[in-house]
Structures are given as structure tokens and as C-alpha cells.
Amino acid sequence: MNKRQISAQDTKRKLVKAGLELLRENGFDAINVEDITKKAGVAKGTFYTYFKRKEDIVLDISRAPFNEIAAELEQMADMEITQKLAHYFRRFMECVESCGINVCRQWTKDVLDPANVPDNKDGQKWKYDVEMLGNILESAVLNGELKKNTPVELLTHIIISELYGMMTCWCMSDGKFEPLDWTDRFCNCQLEAILKSYIVIK
Numbered sequence: 177m178n179k180r181q182i183s184a185q186d187t188k189r190k191l192v193k194a195g196l197e198l199l200r201e202n203g204f205d206a207i208n209v210e211d212i213t214k215k216a217g218v219a220k221g222t223f224y225t226y227f228k229r230k231e232d233i234v235l236d237i238s239r240a241p242f243n244e245i246a247a248e249l250e251q252m253a254d255m256e257i258t259q260k261l262a263h264y265f266r267r268f269m270e271c272v273e274s275c276g277i278n279v280c281r282q283w284t285k286d287v288l289d290p291a292n293v294p295d296n297k298d299g300q301k302w303k304y305d306v307e308m309l310g311n312i313l314e315s316a317v318l319n320g321e322l323k324k325n326t327p328v329e330l331l332t333h334i335i336i337s338e339l340y341g342m343m344t345c346w347c348m349s350d351g352k353f354e355p356l357d358w359t360d361r362f363c364n365c366q367l368e369a370i371l372k373s374y375i376v377i378k
Contacts (some may be wrong), residue, residue, distance in 0.1 A: 188226045193353035195233040200276035204234070216357040233280045238301050246308060257316040258371060262363040264312060265339065268305075269359040272343055281347045287340070306336055326374040334370065338362055 194216035198207045209230055213220045227233055245267045252260050287302050296329050310332040316322040341361075345353040 184225075187216075187218060187222060188210075190218065191226060192233060192236050195230070196237050196275060196279065199234070199237075199279045199282065203278040204230075204282045217226055231286070234279065234286065234321075235300060237275060237279060238283050239304065241274075242268070242304070242308065245271070246354075249312065258368055259314075259377065260312060260316075261335075261367060261371075265359050265363055265367075266356070268339055269342065269355045272346075273356060275362045277347060284285070284344055284347055304306075305339075306332055307323050309336055320376055322371070323330060323376055324373045331370065331374075338366075 191212060195207075195212045198211055198215060207230070209223050210220055212230065212233065213223050227236070245264060248267065249260060249264060252263065255263075272283075284299060310328055312332055313322065313326065313328045317324060317326050317328060339359075342355045342358050344351070345358075346355045
């Protein structure tokens with residue numbers, strides 16, 4: 177990577193960081209591109225080198241931490257599938273909470289009506305999360321942790337529905353619902369029950 181590419185990455189990182197901070201503080205509707213570039217310390221036109229509109233920054237914010245989770249899971253090859261999934265769920269919700277309720281509201285809005293984001297008409301955030309979780313379960317089948325007849329697609333959608341439900345409850349309760357607490361409860365009470373008949377006993 178040359179100096180120009182490194183500089184471009186740094187500038188994009190500044191814009192995303194500034195956007196995240198402003199979204200946390202003020203909410204999506206209260207900020208504009210100029211607010212983001214001013215906070216990032218770059219010219220307004222620079223924003224459009226990396227993003228078409230402010231909605232795109234939310235999509236970028238939603239992806240970055242989940243790349244880290246994917247890398248962590250690769251290092252957990254020796255762990256049981258229930259432990260891997262519990263780690264994924266907890267880290268998923270930690271990312272959601274750390275971004276703040278205003279960002280979560282915008283993610284939820286974009287998932288519920290992806291047409292609001294022109295480049296997200298096919299529900300990129302939803303597809304990304306479903307694919308990531310599906311890959312975890314599929315790998316467990318290939319590795320012999322889950323039986324070959326495991327309904328990966330069904331389980332993926334059941335579990336994603338739980339996670340998205342917790343995000344929605346957090347938004348609807350104006351922060352009173354505790355997603356991390358409920359994530360732990362879900363993992364302790366329901367996760368093993370959902371997977372029990374598919375886990376290969378060694």
C-alpha cells in the first residue's frame with residue numbers, strides 16, 4: 177500500500193469516526209454532510225470522494241466492527257459451536273451498544289425499509305448479517321460439530337430474528353431494554369435448546 181492509499185484510508189476513517197460521534201450525540205436527522213466534514217477536519221467536497229450521501233456512512237459504520245468479529249471467530253476453531261455463537265452474539269450486541277441507540281435506530285430503519293438508502297435497496301446490512309451467521313453454522317456442519325441434516329438457513333433466520341428483535345426492543349424502549357443482558361439470557365436459556373438435536377456428540 178502506497179502513501180496515497182494510506183492517506184485515503186486515514187481520511188475515510190476520520191469521516192466515519194466523526195459521523196459515528198455525531199450520530200451518537202444528535203441522531204441521524206439532526207446532522208448533515210457539512211457537520212461530519214467539519215468534525216473530521218476535512219473539506220466538504222472530500223466527503224463525496226468516499227460516500228455519495230450521509231446514509232452511506234451508517235452502512236460503513238455497521239460493517240467495520242463485524243469484520244473484527246469474523247477475524248476473532250477464525251481464531252476460535254477449537255471451541256464448541258455454542259461457545260462460538262455465544263461469542264458472536266455478545267460481540268454483535270456490544271458493537272450495537274457501543275455505536276449507540278441513534279445509530280441502532282438508523283440501522284433498524286435502513287433494514288426495515290432499505291429503499292431509504294439508494295445503494296442499499298437489496299438490504300445489504302441484513303444480507304451481511306445473515307451471511308455471516310450462516311457461514312458460522314455451515315462451517316460447524318462441515319467440521320462435524322453439527323449434523324449434516326442441520327437446517328442451517330432456518331436456524332440462521334431464527335437466530336438473526338432474535339438479535340434484530342433485541343435491537344428493536346432497545347430502540348422502542350428508548351434504551352430501557354438492556355440488549356447485552358438479554359443476549360446473555362438468550363445464550364444461556366435458548367441457544368443450546370435450539371441446537372441440541374443437531375449437535376454431534378463426540
